[in-house]
Amino acid sequence: MNVELSALHSIYLVFIVLIIGFMIKRLDTTLISILGIFIISIVATENLTSSISGIFNSFIFAITELLPTILIISIIVAMSRVMTKTGINETMVAPFTRIIKNPTLAYWTIGILMMIISWFFWPSPAVALLGAVLLPVAIRAGLPALGVAMAMNLFGHGIALSSDFVIQGAPKLTADAAGIPVGDVVAASIPLVITMGIVTTVIAFIMLKRDMKKGNLALVGTHSRQIEQEKVENLLSISQRKFFAFLIPVAFLVDVAAMAAFDLQGGDATALVGGTAVFILLLLCMSAHKKKGLEESTNYLIQGFQFGFKVFGPVIPIAAFFYLGDAGFNTILGDYLPETSHGIVNDLGVALASVVPLTKEIAVITLTGVGAITGLDGSGFSGISLVGSIGNLFGTAIGEGTATLTALGQIAAIWIGGGTLIPWALIPAAAICNVSPFELARRNLVPVIIGLLVTTIVAVFLI
Template identity: 30%
Template sequence: MSAAHWIYLLGLAAIIATVVAKRNVVAIAVAATFVTATAYAGSAVTGLAAIFTGAIVATRELLSIFVIIALVTAMLGAMRGLGADVLMIRPLRGLFRNGHISYVVLAVVTFLLSLSFWPTPVLPLIAAILLPAAVRSGLAPFGAALAIAITGQGMALGSDYIMGVAPGLSAEGADVAAGAIADRALVISLIAGVVALAVAYLRDVRTKMLDPIASAAITLPVSETTAAGGAAGTGTASENTVSGTAAATGDGGGGGGTATLTRPDVASGDDGPARPSKAARTVAIAVPALFAVLLVFMLLGRFTSLVPNIDDGAGAPLVGGTSALALVVIAIIANRKGWLEEVGSHFTEGIAFAFRTMGVVIPIAGFVYVGLSDYSGEILGLPEDAKAPAFLLDAIAHVQPHIPDVPLVASFAMLLVGMVIGLDGNGWPGLPFTGQLASSLSDGSGADTATLAAIAQNGASWTGGGTLVIWSSLIVVAGLTGVSVVDLARRLFVPVVTGLVVATAIVSVIP
């Protein structure tokens, strides 16, 4: 353990302390990267360069996540221009009978949508269409924010069962099939999610239901008329325009602005409210059907031999490509004369949305990568044939001999490591490392490698994906529901940690 090792660990401890204080850690991550690299190389020049190179490496490794968010957001933006996004999930609004039922329905719908499209791109859609109905039924905005964060940022990302990016990253280090990790991660995320939802309901939701008068008096940052324009960008110029203001609130970030949406294919008149066009109805039916077919294809490949197996993160390219083609088709339907500009505009808005919501992760991930040997050599400017340092792995390897060879202890050690990795505000950059550690711990403890990797994946995803740190997409959840992101993270801590502990205990004792 060199001085650079201890400095890296001190930087990690400083980040954890900043997390506990509910403050942004970007500045801490930048400073820790500089000091660690300077201590290792003995040169401030290397330290300065490491800050920049670390950001480049982090951007490259996270680019696939940014692009898939951008493509799905762009497709939803094109649907929004037609009004098809509202039609797609409007039938679900009839399920919101009272606040208690709304809590469950909002959780289930958010989980299913987030599992299929990832939570960040669908958050504006959920907040614009389902949230108003849930609040009108008596569910307080804070209760809705808890349901959305637990099921979207936690459960869906914890398993990433459909996209398969997270299991693929975990499998790189664990040397086991990504499908095996995905299956176990899904079970863990479901157990943790159900426990977290139950704890949050008993602790914060059921005692704070709204009466009809209080529900009617609440003004949400995003309404159906704005259709999430303030979070995902402004619509394109056309014949009929609906304007509204979306103000994202929260101590940790967010923003506000005036959203102008266009509904070019909505028939309206002076005698009544606007009616959705035939094109909007067609798109509202076709898009869910298309992704349902894609989901069935992927599941058949995973569990049968009828079609080729889609594994090792190949689900994300399929979903991304499908979203891109759907964007083109929807743009043609919406605006046959200007569809080329429509596609470019929506894609640009999608890219901007992805970087606006996830860009803060880059410098934090850069610091995490300095501690991983697969990336540290490039960040520190070492020759290709030089041995790259692994500050984090070395530190854990230093402690590993003292971890009892007991599956339960190994499981909770992996959960703790995963949660530390998740402090970067994303959780996935360190998954190859946790996979490698899972393989190492399983040799001595006899625990299943895939299970250990899945535990760490859930710990990292729930923490960094957006339930425990405020520099993640939890900012978007808070902004769209109009609650404080600091208060939301604070109230999520007990339900989420309880859920993860219970899930880890269960899977560690059941073969």
């Protein structure tokens, strides 16, 4: 498991610390991210022209990786705008107002629904399915848009994605790397997932309620005001609004059934939701705008894309930097890492594991640390095979606990990188709720860190 660390690894680590520091201080990270890309490029290539080109190529790589998320958000936003303008949103959410009566009910209801749907279809499609419908209901009940984003994010990209009990994509990757049955990882993860989930969501809710009482949170998201300023126009009759308010949820329920019937997961499930949203957008435009429906549908799409890229604008540079830590390095710059390297982030994780003594207390701390480090690339999944192999190494060394160690590392990696702390990974929930992904990341920071600390302590007693 020994790896050769180079100056690139040290530079990358320094800029990780700087970026995290900038985020904590609420400073913009674009400049520091671009500077990091340039310095890594020039150290790796020793060529000024290639280094300057590397900045642009890293942006292209980041946009390519993020494009599916940009598209689904843009399309959902475009559809939401025409729904808001025609008053369909108000008609659709009316029944939910009878159930969600206060901020507490809104937070926990949205969170639990998000978790259940995410277990079956992963979080991105779940955000698209729930966000547009339940956000207005929650806001009317008094839960700020940021609170809705936190609920969807923590329960979906946190609890559901890190456990992955149904689809079992994450447990299979870690189990294969650890050389143990996937069922062992799933079973070992249950108490850890419960601990992490309860601690994180409860602390997040307590902090949210505290800030609501102080009046520190705007009720409506203000990351982009365009959507909230849209006024209802008399484009549809009451009966038409009711018809579409019924048709749209049914269409998405059919999507859910299709996902289950045809085993559509991840990107395929997101694509189905996105395609359905496009058809709904076209149908609403033609019904509401009649002869102007063709040009209005294009206008709505343009507005959706403007919103999507406005949200992603500050994210692309920082994403481009972190993608250099994984598979993006060779694509962007070429084969300049040592032959023994498995990517900068994974190398750092292996190095951490190789310099600590082998006791169960140190083992659980190390697996949490390795998982967190490998999650910094924002995918959550790129480093969990490494986590599995290190879990096997430590489990073999101490004579027990391989499954628990592997599950712990998996939870740390996905909670950090899968969408609760890395800003570009949590963009789906932030964009749907019209809040800043960086503000959402800051709000999640304390609950997630405390949750990881408590879960790490619990893991010691489970080994």
